[in-house]
Amino acid sequence: MYKRTEFYEKVKERLIRYAKVDTQSDHYGKDTPTTQKQFDLARMLYEELISIGASEVYLDETACVVYGKLPSTMPDGGGRPVGFITHLDTAPDAPGANVKPWVLETYDGGDILLNAEQNIVMSSKDFPSLNNYVGQDLILTDGTTLLGGDDKAGIAAVMTFTEHCLAHPEILHGPVSLAFTPDEEVGGLAKDLDLDRFGAKVAYTLDGDHLGFYMDETFNASEATLEVVGLSVHPATAKGIMINAADVAAEFLAMLPRFEKPQYTCGREGFFHVIALHADVEHAKVVLIVRDHDRTSFRHREAYLEKCADALKAQYGADRVKLSIEQSYRNMKDVIDEYPFLIENLTEAIRMSGLEPKTEPFRGGTDGSALSWRGLPSPNLSAGYENAHGRFEYVPIPSMEKNVEILIRLCGLFGNMSAE
Numbered sequence: 001m002y003k004r005t006e007f008y009e010k011v012k013e014r015l016i017r018y019a020k021v022d023t024q025s026d027h028y029g030k031d032t033p034t035t036q037k038q039f040d041l042a043r044m045l046y047e048e049l050i051s052i053g054a055s056e057v058y059l060d061e062t063a064c065v066v067y068g069k070l071p072s073t074m075p076d077g078g079g080r081p082v083g084f085i086t087h088l089d090t091a092p093d094a095p096g097a098n099v100k101p102w103v104l105e106t107y108d109g110g111d112i113l114l115n116a117e118q119n120i121v122m123s124s125k126d127f128p129s130l131n132n133y134v135g136q137d138l139i140l141t142d143g144t145t146l147l148g149g150d151d152k153a154g155i156a157a158v159m160t161f162t163e164h165c166l167a168h169p170e171i172l173h174g175p176v177s178l179a180f181t182p183d184e185e186v187g188g189l190a191k192d193l194d195l196d197r198f199g200a201k202v203a204y205t206l207d208g209d210h211l212g213f214y215m216d217e218t219f220n221a222s223e224a225t226l227e228v229v230g231l232s233v234h235p236a237t238a239k240g241i242m243i244n245a246a247d248v249a250a251e252f253l254a255m256l257p258r259f260e261k262p263q264y265t266c267g268r269e270g271f272f273h274v275i276a277l278h279a280d281v282e283h284a285k286v287v288l289i290v291r292d293h294d295r296t297s298f299r300h301r302e303a304y305l306e307k308c309a310d311a312l313k314a315q316y317g318a319d320r321v322k323l324s325i326e327q328s329y330r331n332m333k334d335v336i337d338e339y340p341f342l343i344e345n346l347t348e349a350i351r352m353s354g355l356e357p358k359t360e361p362f363r364g365g366t367d368g369s370a371l372s373w374r375g376l377p378s379p380n381l382s383a384g385y386e387n388a389h390g391r392f393e394y395v396p397i398p399s400m401e402k403n404v405e406i407l408i409r410l411c412g413l414f415g416n417m418s419a420e
């Protein structure tokens with residue numbers, strides 16, 4: 001049976017309070033942040049950091065980023081600075097307003113009735129991850145909204161860690177930097193994080209599902225757009241004249257490798273994925289994303305698209321076909337590997353907390369993918385939520401308690417390192 005730690009009430013109260021604040025970001029939002037309501041949580045965290053005694057607390061009123069620090073408690077005031085980064089927003093994929101979190105104590109296995117009125121049930125058959133948490137206390141939704149444990153379970157752990165360390169200066173650690181950033185769910189990539197203000201030169205994002213997982217490898221990613229300008233004439237007299245842009249786009253689609261698509265790939269297999277297609281006789285536009293963990297094979301994929309476009313240009317005219325490729329983010333691993341202590345310390349902290357660290361190449365990107373390439377190497381530690389982005393999201397309270405412990409041990413290990 002699980003024994004509650006001294007962090008139990010703290011992480012529970014925090015996740016419930018944060019989850020009730022609607023911080024949904026917007027794929028189509030043109031402003032920074034993409035939704036103003038993310039400031040509601042940013043301000044709450046800003047006040048909270050001040051009230052628990054964090055230093056250099058700052059809210060960027062334009063970018064919606066909250067900063068704070070914990071000074072070193074090492075006898076010589078030293079240690080290597082490390083940072084923790086979590087995101088304020090919740091995913092646009094499911095309703096994010098009027099979240100009504102509730103606690104199921106001592107989950108006994110089996111199905112969970114989330115909403116009696118609407119008869120919404122979470123079945124352990126559909127969601128077998130539930131079996132890992134029998135006997136634990138879970139924070140759940142009422143089945144009509146997401147929970148927002150992604151990433152508020154991470155925020156709750158970081159805040160509780162901060163409060164605990166500041167209240168217990170006898171816990172030894174080096175300098176710690178904190179940041180809470182907007183728009184992770186809509187590809188914000190923490191672009192407005194001010195690295196000078198943040199301070200620490202290495203960091204961890206705290207995000208992702210399954211307790212004890214970490215991540216140091218993500219996709220390389222780009223987005224490609226193929227545009228075709230057709231030549232429309234009356235079909236009756238089109239012979240030898242018409243260029244049907246829709247047909248050219250279809251030809252391009254047929255050139256893509258049949259099984260190198262998300263629905264046929266897993267693990268470290270990359271893919272091409274068509275995300276939009278608009279076509280008529282005069283104009284066609286194909287938008288696709290390219291993903292691969294391996295840098296060389298990623299470049300080959302991009303080169304393959306160029307080759308397809310060149311073949312179509314040769315056939316229909318260079319001015320009728322245009323391909324543009326834009327980089328989205330890159331695999332963090334190439335950067336992280338230059339800082340082996342990041343993963344050594346993290347896995348040691350996870351082990352010291354009684355868990356076996358687990359990892360697998362992430363089939364996506366994180367804010368840390370972009371931050372790593374901006375000069376702030378940032379692998380990821382799981383925030384411990386489950387079923388993110390949907391109505392069946394939940395967070396086991398012991399997972400958050402465990403993460404507080406991992407953070408304490410982790411910054412203790414950095415405290416024992418020399419400043420740089």
Ligand SMILES: [Zn+2]
Pocket residue numbers: 087150151184207208
């Ligand atoms: Zn997240």
